[in-house]
Amino acid sequence: MGASYVVEGAEISCTMGEITGKLKVVPPHGVKLKSGNRASIADCKPLVNIPSFGICKTTQMPCIPACAMWVNGKSSVLIENFPALLSNSIAICPAGAGVIKIEDDGQ
Template sequence: MMLALLQVLAMGLFSPEYSYVVRGATLKCSQGTDPGILNLPWCHGVYSLDKPVMNVADHVPGVNIGCFGFCKAAGGDVCVPQTFSKWTDGKHDVLIDNEHALLSRSQLVCNRSGIITIEKDGQD
């Protein structure tokens, strides 16, 4: 019993911390050859260290997400993501413009068979 309690406590103490994602975060697509940058043309009015905080609805290609070099899944074409759903795993108890805040653990599915992840949250 005591060992099980210690294991549960240790898991809680050593679980990874996730941070809020701001404009300028570095992204990676599993099918792209180059990193990308997360952009926010219009601020939601919430800042962290003077940088605008993103939400899970900030996934629009060409607006929030640029190209990732060349796409391995598309035979070497330019890697322009096709994202039709929101980022996963936002902060459920923090809303920014009525959407969950974007966290560094969040992922985005590209319909060209890539998974987009957040490499750096943008908070220097």
């Protein structure tokens, strides 16, 4: 099965975190898919879109994600001029050298 669109409430994780979290789409883009607001690769702001993942395995301190923009978005589907976020998209957290990925697309 191919990659699916990601919506608000999608479960995300970091390879260096101890818990999963929920993606937030703030403010809502107005582009809905089923029951949620569709996310874009720009939905990557620490502690706004991306939650803390508990204790960082790299720093041994509380996680404060510092991720760059998501990669592997759908460039043919734009949400406020940014590619739509897909279930196979990832983001890198340079603070703890973790890879943030989508565990469940939220649909």
